[in-house]
Amino acid sequence: MRKIVVGTRQSALALTQTGQVVDQLRELCRRLEIECEFELRKIVTKGDRILDVTLSKVGGKGLFVKEIEQALMDGEIDMAVHSMKDMPWELPEGLVIGAVPFREDPRDCLITREAKSLEDLPHGAKVGTSSLRRSSQLQHLRPDLHIESIRGNIDSRLKKLDTEGFDAILLAAAGLHRIGWQDRISAYLSPEQSLPAVGQGALCIQCRGNDEFTLDLLKHYNDEKTAIAVAAERSFLGKLNGGCQVPIGAYATLQEEDGNSVIAMTGMVGSPDGKQMLKETMTGTDPELLGKELAEALIARGAADILAVVRG
Numbered sequence: 001m002r003k004i005v006v007g008t009r010q011s012a013l014a015l016t017q018t019g020q021v022v023d024q025l026r027e028l029c030r031r032l033e034i035e036c037e038f039e040l041r042k043i044v045t046k047g048d049r050i051l052d053v054t055l056s057k058v059g060g061k062g063l064f065v066k067e068i069e070q071a072l073m074d075g076e077i078d079m080a081v082h083s084m085k086d087m088p089w090e091l092p093e094g095l096v097i098g099a100v101p102f103r104e105d106p107r108d109c110l111i112t113r114e115a116k117s118l119e120d121l122p123h124g125a126k127v128g129t130s131s132l133r134r135s136s137q138l139q140h141l142r143p144d145l146h147i148e149s150i151r152g153n154i155d156s157r158l159k160k161l162d163t164e165g166f167d168a169i170l171l172a173a174a175g176l177h178r179i180g181w182q183d184r185i186s187a188y189l190s191p192e193q194s195l196p197a198v199g200q201g202a203l204c205i206q207c208r209g210n211d212e213f214t215l216d217l218l219k220h221y222n223d224e225k226t227a228i229a230v231a232a233e234r235s236f237l238g239k240l241n242g243g244c245q246v247p248i249g250a251y252a253t254l255q256e257e258d259g260n261s262v263i264a265m266t267g268m269v270g271s272p273d274g275k276q277m278l279k280e281t282m283t284g285t286d287p288e289l290l291g292k293e294l295a296e297a298l299i300a301r302g303a304a305d306i307l308a309v310v311r312g
């Protein structure tokens with residue numbers, strides 16, 4: 001019987017979402033009468049070891065992923081479950097995305113101490129986020145708010161809300177939903193208020209490109225619509241060279257029109273202070289092409305200049 005060793009980070013969120021994926025894969029195997037067993041293997045990544053340093057200062061994206069990818073390439077594990085938005089745009093040679101499961105809620109949300117909503121936050125309130133994308137959009141809506149960096153896993157950020165005098169923090173709804181803490185959410189921000197990060201709310205199941213058994217199994221676990229939407233968003237990110245932590249957001253959805261699926265995608269690039277905010281919506285049928293075209297439209301309006309300043 002084939003055994004698939006599944007690698008995971010050790011954060012509450014990573015353990016929970018990997019556990020959920022493995023449960024669903026076990027159920028899928030039962031249904032398809034595929035003989036297979038699964039084993040979980042915990043891996044500590046560089047991103048976990050330096051949780052107190054601002055991510056963009058130490059090379060940003062990929063920190064949570066690299067060591068897990070190495071374990072995949074070395075054959076120590078056969079499958080990895082990542083948050084899609086933590087995935088760098090380029091995958092190492094030999095590794096592929098085997099499945100993109102059905103997407104959770106893609107929205108950002110506000111966790112407050114007292115206020116009921118974003119509008120309800122008092123003038124000059126202190127809001128915690130270390131995402132340039134979130135700060136850009138929040139400052140655009142509420143220039144009076146005082147934004148301060150906050151790092152750590154979801155659990156430690158929620159603790160800091162109380163201990164470090166924040167009036168509110170911003171997090172992805174998906175993470176809170178997955179670990180069952182949705183009742184901590186005070187308000188959801190619509191994609192119009194805060195366009196999500198590329199891939200937010202989606203997972204990425206990665207494996208080796210030559211592991212036919214695992215690839216065959218994962219084909220049954222893929223959600224086609226989510227995969228297409230995420231492909232369009234990642235193409236947008238790739239064209240903007242958004243490898244490191246950058247104030248870029250994108251959200252694509254699929255709509256049926258006369259029996260054909262049409263992708264609608266909004267993309268944004270903003271300055272961290274929210275004073276410059278470029279946003280555009282386009283539709284198309286080819287995800288890679290749509291992502292590139294949307295990026296080009298924003299570049300034509302000055303997106304590359306905004307990003308050049310951020311990258312320094």
Ligand SMILES: NCc1[nH]cc(CCC(=O)O)c1CC(=O)O
Pocket residue numbers: 083084085086154170171172173174175199200201202
């Ligand atoms: N940047 C860290 C990260 N990576 C994935 C999630 C959870 C949400 C998701 O799966 O998209 C989070 C936490 C957050 O942004 O609040």
